[in-house]
Every structure is written in C-alpha cells, then in structure tokens.
Amino acid sequence: MEALTIHEAAETTGWTPRMLRYIERIGLIEPARTESGYRQYGAGELQRLCTLRELLAEHEIGLGDVAFALRLRRDEALSGAVDSWLEAEPQRPETVSADEWLRWEQEKHARIIAALTTNETMETAA
C-alpha cells in the first residue's frame, strides 16, 4: 500500500483535512510531499493518526500537550530544566511548631527583609 492524499487520509483516519494540516503545522505528523507539493500519507502516518486520536481521547490531553511532549524530547536543555524544577518538588517544610512560629511572628518586617535578601541570593545563584 502506498501514499494517500490529504482527503483520503482524512476519511481514513477520522480527522478533517484542516486538522491534518494543523497537526502537521505543530510538528506532530509531517507527511512527505510530491514534487508539486501534494501531501502523501503513507501507512505509517495513517497508523500514527489513528493512535493519536486514541491517545488524546483516552488521556484527556490536547494536541498542544503532545506537541509539548515532543518539544521536551527534542530540546534536551528544556527537558533538563523542567525535570530539575520538578525534581525539587517534595522539599516542603513541615507545619511550623507553635512557639517557633511565635518567635518569628514578632517581627514580620524583618522577616520580609530577610526574605528579600534571600531572594536576591536566589536569583543570582540560580
């Protein structure tokens, strides 16, 4: 089996031609082209278009989400940055003990100043 045109591929997969162009524009499925520029959808593309619909439906995600996942996989710097941000997550301080809280509550202003200073450190350090 060989390549189908965009309308044939649309009928086959349940997308509209419009959406196939959109899916291409966001980088998810980029079919080959004939010399004159017509899109050619092969068996692989048809497969992926079908499973793409299932993926979106079954997990309640959008095309943009899949596009972002693709970007994550292609941009090593991005995925590293996101991962390391997510990594730091469980670092949550326990609920404050009552007296410790009181001690600090006494000078709210000093706390904010301290926080601001810490923040500058954070910004330059990061």
Next chain:
Amino acid sequence: MEALTIHEAAETTGWTPRMLRYIERIGLIEPARTESGYRQYGAGELQRLCTLRELLAEHEIGLGDVAFALRLRRDEALSGAVDSWLEAEPQRPETVSADEWLRWEQEKHARIIAALTTNETMETAA
C-alpha cells in the same frame, strides 16, 4: 527563616497573590496551610517560585506546559502512551518511486478500500 503569607510570598517572588493561587490550583506549588487555612510559603516554595519564573521566561513555555510535564511524571500510563506514540515517529516511508506510484495510482478506489480495511485492523490492534 519560616513561612510567609501569600502577600509576602508574592512580594518576595514577583508573582501576584492571584497567580500564587492559580499556580497552586494547577498543582505546581501547594504550600502548607495553617489550621485556619492560611497558606504558608516556606523557603523551598519561594525558591521554586523564583526558578519557575526563570523556567517560563528562558524557554518560552507556559504554566500549563509545566503542569503537563508534572502530569507526565506522575501518570506512568500517560507518559508511557505519549512516549510510545512519539517513539514511532521516524517511521516515514521514502518518497515513492515513480513506477511503483503509477501502479498504485491506477485504482485509487481500491486503495482507499484497502486503507479502510487496514484501519480497522489498526484500531482493534491498538
């Protein structure tokens, strides 16, 4: 240093209180609460709020994208499905050779029927 209120944390990190609530709602940073329900932002949260701004700015992504990355990391089934969909990507058939194309071009209708049959197989197989 101990916990800050939402307004203090906002001033410290450059977000607005509104946005801190939004960031919490989409699951990115969920501060502890006092017994009466006030949010308490600790050093860890302040850090993460600052680096979150950098992350968004430096990589041109949105809060929703980070939220999706978090979802990917928490939902193993989801990340597996997305990954395996993306994995199949490079499978693109080469541009069709001229005579092979001609042979197929001769009965367009048969091609579509064949594709539809293949599609049914695909759907049940996936």
Next chain:
DNA sequence: CCAACCTTGACACAGCTTTGATAAGGTTGA
C-alpha cells in the same frame, strides 16, 4: 472589637488555540 489580613467564589477581559469556511491559484487525469 476593629483594622488588616486571610479565605473561596464569581465575573470579566485580552490573547491564544483549535477548528471551520472560503478565496485565489496550481496540478492532474480523462
């Protein structure tokens, strides 16, 4: 007890995403 916080919830609005429709023009096969 009051000012100054905090909470949730709702309305609103600009801007982006997703999708359709339509126009102007090129390709192709009978």
Next chain:
DNA sequence: TCAACCTTATCAAAGCTGTGTCAAGGTTGG
C-alpha cells in the same frame, strides 16, 4: 480543456489561559 483535486493564506467563531478585581465572610493581633 475541464472537473476535481491539491496548495497557501485569511477571516471567524468557540473555547481555554492567564490575570485582575471585587464580594462575602473567617482569623488575628493590638
């Protein structure tokens, strides 16, 4: 040559995101 495709580009509508603001009400410290 002509019908039936294809292409890109544009306008448009519906919905979601990110953000502000306001209201009604609880908490807290002086």
